[in-house]
Amino acid sequence: MKKILIILSLLLSFNHAHGITVDEIVNSAKEIQQKEITVPDFSLIDTQGNTHTDESTKGKYLVINFWATWCPPCLKEIPAFVEFYEKNKDTVLILGLDYEQANKEAIQDFTDAFMVNYPIILFDDKNGPQFSDFGEVLGMPTTYIYNPEGKLVDFNMGEMDIESLEAAVLK
Numbered sequence: 001m002k003k004i005l006i007i008l009s010l011l012l013s014f015n016h017a018h019g020i021t022v023d024e025i026v027n028s029a030k031e032i033q034q035k036e037i038t039v040p041d042f043s044l045i046d047t048q049g050n051t052h053t054d055e056s057t058k059g060k061y062l063v064i065n066f067w068a069t070w071c072p073p074c075l076k077e078i079p080a081f082v083e084f085y086e087k088n089k090d091t092v093l094i095l096g097l098d099y100e101q102a103n104k105e106a107i108q109d110f111t112d113a114f115m116v117n118y119p120i121i122l123f124d125d126k127n128g129p130q131f132s133d134f135g136e137v138l139g140m141p142t143t144y145i146y147n148p149e150g151k152l153v154d155f156n157m158g159e160m161d162i163e164s165l166e167a168a169v170l171k
Contacts, residue, residue: 037152040133044095045126046119047104047111052095054150061092061169062146064134065160068100069110071140073159078114080162085118091148092169094118097131099140145169 039062043053065081067074085094098107098120111120121127131137134144138157145154145168154168 037135039146039150039152040130042130042133044097044121044130046095046121047108048119050119052093052119052121057093058150059148061088061148062150063092063094063165063169064097064144064146065094066097066099066131066134066137066140066142068098068140069102069107070100074141075114077141077159077161078116080160080165082115082117084162084165088169089118096120097127097134098122099131099137 039054039057041054043051045051063081065077067078069075081094081096085092096111096116096118100123102122104122107120107122123131135142135155141157141159143154143156143160144152145156145165147153156164156168
């Protein structure tokens, strides 16, 4: 919804210069909103050696969180993700996609220090090429939330808190 509002505001500012009518803008927004974005085909291996696929995550909400150790808002939101996952791990799978070149041991030490209880996926030769399949990451952190049927239901660029996670998943 945030993207639609941004697009609308940009289009409205060009309305007079380019001859775009309000009806055309509204129709374009309706088309964007009706477009169903679904979870991509993926096969990612976490730091524990477990494989997560689009098939194995069906039936649960899937939270894809792009983060990095050098990103202050990423670090600030980790406790919310840990708490949310602890309460909802039966119906939600969070995959933390570490969007940086880092070795496994350093990331494991880091996630241990933060008591991360959800799978962490490293940006490596196997996993890295699939990261962009989830969507564009223009800033960190970026979070995509898919419902149990695989439809994208929420997108957030910036820090998320537990209330935002609950609002997206526990509607």
